[in-house]
Amino acid sequence: MSSAVVKHATCTGCGCACDDIEVHTDGARVTRAVNACTLGETWFRDHPADSGEPAARIDGKPAPLADAIALAAEMLHAADLPLIYDHGYSTCEAQREAVALAETVGGVIDSYTSRCHGPSFVATQLVGKVSCTLGEVKNRADFLLYWGCNPAETHPRHTSRYALHPAGKFTPRGRRDRTMVLVDVEETATAKEADQFFRIREGTDFEALSAMVALVKGQAVDERRVAETGFTVEQLRLLLERMKAARFGVMFFGLGLAATRGGHGNVGAAYRLAMELNAFTKFVALPMRQHGNLVGSDMVLRWTTGYPFGVSLSRGYPRYNPGEFTMADLLARGDIDAALVLGSNAATDFANVPTIEIGPKLTPMQSGAVPRVQIATAATGVSAGGTVCRMDDLPMPLRPTLTSPHPIDEAVLKRILAEVRKKPAWYPMRSEAQIA
C-alpha cells in the first residue's frame, strides 16, 4: 500500500461539492482531507478502498457478482412495475444508465429529490426561478437571506467558501461587505453568523413571504394576518428596504420551506419575491440542495425524459406526476413489485418489496429488512470517478484517490441492463391511431 496525495479533489459529502480538497491516503484509506469540513472529512474517511463487503449477497448470503446481476435482471424483467430509485450519491454517468434501465424494463424512476426539494421543482414549474452559480454570490452579493436552513450544520463550507465570508471580485472585504439575515423557526447554530435573526412561527412561511411580495408590489397587507407569522408589518417593511437597497441580493432556502406543509407554495412565494425584487435591484434565490449528487440525478432525468423526478416509463415514454410516480406514494399504495435502489443502506423503506441494493455500504445483516440482492460498489468520489453536479447545477469532475476491489455503479448498471436485454423485449403497445 503506497501513500498518495491528490489535489483539487471534489467532495461529495453535501451539495456544495467543494473541489479544493487535498486528499491524503495510505493506499488503504483516506488519512487526511485538507480543506474539507467535518461532513466531508467523515465522507472521505468512512469509505476505505476495501469496504470489507462481499462482492454481492443474495438473500443475505455472499454470492458471486455474476449471479447477483443475473438475479437482479430477472427480478426487474419479471416485475409488472419496477421502481429505479436513486439516493443521490451516484455519478451522472451511472444515472444515465439508471434511466436506460428504467426505460428498458418499463418502470418508474425517481430519486430522493421527491422527498426533499421536489416541491422546489414544482414551485419552479409554477412560477419560474431566478438563480445564479455560487461564484456570483461570492463575487457580488452584499445581502444574504438564509430562510429555513441551517448551513452551519448541513453545509458547513457554504458560508465560508461561497457566500458570506469569501473575498470576491466586488466584495473585497469579504464578511464586512455583506449583511446576513436568518429566518427560521428556531435559533440554530447558523444564527451566530447572522447580523439579524428572525424567529418565524412554524408553518407560516407562505404567509410571511406572500406578504413580502405584496409589500414589494405596493399592495396592502392585513396586519393581524402578518402578526400570526411572528413578524410585524414594520419588520417586513424594514427587511424589504434592506433587500431593495442591496446591490446584489440572494436568498438561500432549505427544507424548512421545501419539505414542510405546502412546500411548493412556500418556495413559489420565495421565488416570486426574488423575481419582483428585480424591478429594484438584482436578486436571486437558490435551494440548499443536499446529498453528493442529487442535483445530477435531476439534471440527467431532465435531459433524458424532460422531467426532474417522479417519471414513469411504463407506457414507453416519459410521464411525470409527483404524488403518483414518486417513491413514497408508490410504496404507500403498493404499486411496485420490485425496486432497484442506487445508494447505501436504503432498504428499510423497501421492506415489503423485492429489492436490489447497489452501493458502497450494504444494509447490514442484523437489519430487519435485508434486500433480496445486494451488490457492493466503489464509493463515488473516493474510489469511483465520473461527474457530479453542485447545488447550482455546475458539473464537477471527480478525482478518485483509492482503488476499490468493487466495480463502479455505472458498470454494474450496464451489466444488469445487458442481462435484461438478453430476455424477451418489452415494447409499449401502440394503437393504430398513435402510429398514424
Next chain:
Amino acid sequence: MLRITNGKVYDPKNGVNGVVRDVCLDGGKVVASVPAHARVIDASGMVVFPGGVDVHTHVAGAALNFARGLIPEQHRKARPIYHSPQCRAGLAGSTPTTFATGYVYAGMGWTTANEAAVPILSAKHTHEELRDTPIIDKCTCVLMANNEIILDLLENAEFERAKQVTAWQVWAAKAYGVKAVNPGGVAGWKWGKDCKGLDEVVPGYNKVTPRTIIKALADIVDQLALPHPIHIHCNNLGAPGNFTTTLETMKTLEGNRAHMAHLQYHAYGGDDWFTMSSASVPIAEYFNAHPNLTCDAGAVLFGDTVTITADGPWQHLLYELTGKKWGNLDVENETGCGVVPYVYKEKNLVNAIQWAVGLELLLLITDPWRVSLTTDHPNGACFWRYPEIVRLLMDKDFRKEEIKKLPEKVLPRIVLPELDREYTLYEIAIITSAGPARTLGLPQKGHLGIGADADVAIFNERANAMEMFAYPRFVIKAGTVIIEEGELRNSIEGTQFASKPVYDETIEDYLRPLFQQHYTMSFENYPVAEECVHGLEVHQCGACITPT
C-alpha cells in the same frame, strides 16, 4: 456501400441543379463509384439533398436543461417518442429530450447541428447531453462577450493577452466557435442593468463598450483562424427601433468575417411597441452590399414555444411584459441565461411583424449562400417546424394566403406582401445545407462531391413543400441508412467537432490566480477533458494570423 440511383440531385456546392445522376457512398463518404453488388436505393421521382446543417440552434446544455425543468405542461402535450428497438424514449416538444432531438433532426433529413450558446463553466454538461443526442454531428459556440476576464483585459487595452485567453478558453470548453451575446449587456445584467447602444460603457467598467468587445472578439477569431467567424447576437435584441444598433454592429465588423445570428430579432423599426415596424429593407440592403457577413434568419412561426437566451436582461423585460414564469441563471464571470415560455399569436401586432420580418429577410437577402434557415430554436419556433418555412419561401400564393390572416393594421408596417420571390429547390438546398456548412467552415458537410461525408436526405418530390420536407423517404448519415420508407430504422452515434487554436501555454500562469480569486471551481477542474467528449474530432487551427 450504397448507390442512390435515378434521383434528381441538388448539390449546390458542386453546381448540380436537379440533375438525375447516381450518388455512391462507401466508408461513410461520398465516392466515385461502388461495385455492382452494392445496395441500390431507387430514388425515382425523388430529390436527393445533402443532409441539412443547422447553423444556430439550442439543443443541449445548462440553459436548455433549465428550460426543460420549467415546462412540464408543454412536455405533456409533446409528441411522445416510444421506447423501441431503435429508439430511446423521449419527448419531441418545444425543448425535445436529448435522444428525441437526434431522432427528430434526422427524421427531417438534418444531420449536423451547431449548439450556439455554451458557457465554458458548464461545457462539460453540454458535452454530456450531446453524447446522448444520437445520429447528428454536433459543434458548439462558447460564450465570450461577457466573460469578465476578457472584459477586464479589454478595459486595460491588453488585446494580445485577451486573444491568448480566448484561444485557451475555446480549447478548454472543447468548443468549435466563439459566440457573442449582447456584448457587455449580460455583464451589466449582473447588476440588473443592460447595454443598449454600442458606445455605452459596460456597467461596472470605465472604458470598455459593446463596440470595443465586438471589434476585439471579431479580430481575435479571425487572427486565431477559427473555422467559423465570430457568431454575434447583437445588443438590443427584440426592441422596436433596434435596426440602428444592428447596422452599427455590422459597420463595426467591416474588415472582419462575422455571422449575424437570428437577424430577424434585430431588424425592427419604430419607437415603441405601438409604432413597431419591419426594418428588414435597410438591414438587407446593408447586408447584401457586405460579403464579409453571413446570417441566419431566426424566423418566427405562430404557436407555443419557450424562449431561451443568454440575454438575461431581455428575458427580464419579457417576464415583465408577459407575466409568465421566468427562469434566470447567471453564470459566474461568464454569462447569463433567461427562460420565458411564450406564445406567438397571429393576431398580435408585434408577433405578426416578427413573423413577417423573418420571411422578408430570407426573401430580400439576394445571396442564399449567406443566409441560413433557422428559427433560433426554440426561440422563434421549434426546429421541427422548418418545413413550414420552406413552404412559405417556395410558394408565394400560399404566403399571400397566410398574410391575409394577419391583422390589417400590420400591412403598412411590413414589406412582405410586396415580395414575389419564390425559392427554388436549389436555393433551399443552399440555405438548409450547403450555405450553413460553408458558414461553419465544415468542408466535408453540405455537399455530395467525392470525399464529402455520406449524409444524404431523399425526399419525394411533391407540390406542397411542407409535406415534402417534413417526411423524407430516406436519410443516410455517415453512410448508414437511418430513415427508410419514412421510418427510423437505425440509430448511430454522431461526431463532436472542436477547434484547437494555437496559443501560448504560459497563459495558464496568468489565469490560475484569477480563478482562485473569482471562480468557485478549481482551475484544474475547469477544462473539459478530451475523454469526456464522445466522438471528438479536433480541427487544428492554423498559425495565428498577425495583422500587418
